[in-house]
Amino acid sequence: MPLALLALAIGAFGIGTTEFVIMGLLPEVAGDFGVSIPAAGFLVTGYALGVVLGAPLMTVLGTKIPRKRMLMLLMGLFIAGNLLSAVAPVFGVMLAGRVVASLAHGAFFGIGSVVAAELVAPEKKAGAIAMMFTGLTVANVVGVPLGTFVGQTLGWRMTFGLVAALGVVGLAGIARLVPDLPKPEGVRLRHELAAFRNVQVLLAMAMTVLGFGGVFAAVTYLAPMMTDVAGYADSSVTWLLVLFGLGMVAGNLIGGKFADRALMPLLYISLGALAVVLALFTLTAHNKIAAAVTITLIGALGFATVPPLQKRVLDQASGAPTLASAVNIGAFNLGNALSAWLGGIVIAAGLGYTAPNWVGAVLAGSALVLAILSAALERRSAAAAPSLVVTGKAPAEQAAPVHH
Numbered sequence: 001m002p003l004a005l006l007a008l009a010i011g012a013f014g015i016g017t018t019e020f021v022i023m024g025l026l027p028e029v030a031g032d033f034g035v036s037i038p039a040a041g042f043l044v045t046g047y048a049l050g051v052v053l054g055a056p057l058m059t060v061l062g063t064k065i066p067r068k069r070m071l072m073l074l075m076g077l078f079i080a081g082n083l084l085s086a087v088a089p090v091f092g093v094m095l096a097g098r099v100v101a102s103l104a105h106g107a108f109f110g111i112g113s114v115v116a117a118e119l120v121a122p123e124k125k126a127g128a129i130a131m132m133f134t135g136l137t138v139a140n141v142v143g144v145p146l147g148t149f150v151g152q153t154l155g156w157r158m159t160f161g162l163v164a165a166l167g168v169v170g171l172a173g174i175a176r177l178v179p180d181l182p183k184p185e186g187v188r189l190r191h192e193l194a195a196f197r198n199v200q201v202l203l204a205m206a207m208t209v210l211g212f213g214g215v216f217a218a219v220t221y222l223a224p225m226m227t228d229v230a231g232y233a234d235s236s237v238t239w240l241l242v243l244f245g246l247g248m249v250a251g252n253l254i255g256g257k258f259a260d261r262a263l264m265p266l267l268y269i270s271l272g273a274l275a276v277v278l279a280l281f282t283l284t285a286h287n288k289i290a291a292a293v294t295i296t297l298i299g300a301l302g303f304a305t306v307p308p309l310q311k312r313v314l315d316q317a318s319g320a321p322t323l324a325s326a327v328n329i330g331a332f333n334l335g336n337a338l339s340a341w342l343g344g345i346v347i348a349a350g351l352g353y354t355a356p357n358w359v360g361a362v363l364a365g366s367a368l369v370l371a372i373l374s375a376a377l378e379r380r381s382a383a384a385a386p387s388l389v390v391t392g393k394a395p396a397e398q399a400a401p402v403h404h
Contacts, residue, residue, distance in 0.1 A: 017144055024151070063322075071174050081100030126263075127256045137303060141245035205327065218298060251304035277297045343356030
């Protein structure tokens with residue numbers, strides 16, 4: 001694997017830390033600003049919506065800029081947003097800082113996925129994408145628990161100051177290690193938008209929204225769930241997030257390994273198992289050991305879907321993948337926003353801190369249904385192709401290439 005992937009992973013580490021660390025600090029931030037836990041959950045929802053909007057916007061703005069320079073500009077925006085959060089005098093400014101930082105997120109991973117895939121041979125693309133996303137998953141083993149510990153001992157503002165410093169390290173790594181890749185010639189915005197006429201691209205993005213949304217339904221409110229329901233001390237949230245992060249690392253590596261060999265079967269297994277485990281979490285959350293095991297499994301099964309879903313979008317939008325890749329990263333965060341919002345609703349309705357787990361199970365199960373539908377449509381298209389050749393009839397619209 002090229003050394004440039006390490007630079008992308010460093011940037012992903014910083015972004016992953018700021019995205020996920022807020023979950024362990026919700027009680028502290030809510031208490032400091034005098035807002036409720038569901039209201040503080042808007043720091044998760046707001047960030048996620050910022051990614052959804054920022055992914056296509058920043059990618060379109062970057063079509064005229066070389067990819068390396070665009071990645072550096074995005075890291076600068078990330079640094080500014082986290083500094084704003086660190087010094088926020090009121091909740092609204094904190095939320096604005098989260099949104100500013102989030103604008104860099106989707107385009108960074110979207111452009112970074114394309115760059116990573118271009119640096120390796122075709123049969124190693126999913127592995128290269130997984131290598132970049134390893135930074136995101138390792139953030140949950142190191143960055144998020146450390147940030148949570150710092151936030152609980154020295155104050156959450158210190159955490160976001162350190163995250164901004166991580167962004168500086170990521171910026172330096174990209175400047176030093178990522179090669180100056182030329183802009184792709186002949187690619188126009190209309191070519192990038194054409195990918196969204198492919199139903200398989202849209203289905204993959206819908207699977208991303210629902211599948212990863214299932215993970216965040218449970219994890220957004222993990223801190224109050226573990227302290228109020230499982231009976232853990234506040235300080236235990238840090239190592240519970242480490243377990244979640246270890247699961248993410250394992251799932252990401254497994255997903256990267258098998259997505260190049262058996263992409264759709266991997267999605268069936270991971271999404272189906274995720275739905276079951278999330279449903280069981282409503283029961284296991286009442287036992288400390290069972291809850292810890294379940295949290296690890298949620299991380300592993302959730303992130304096993306990331307490399308195959310990202311690769312499927314790249315494959316189906318192979319002619320102009322940059323915008324589709326970035327929008328799919330936005331889709332992950334649309335799932336985060338949707339599930340955090342739905343989780344807040346069921347908690348506010350008085351159904352308890354375990355109720356978001358049911359929301360997650362339904363979302364993951366819906367993603368499995370879409371995966372089965374996607375494969376069925378693909379088989380039907382493949383079966384129809386030979387008959388078109390025999391009869392000499394041309395399809396009304398050129399189908400997107402199918403890669404295996």
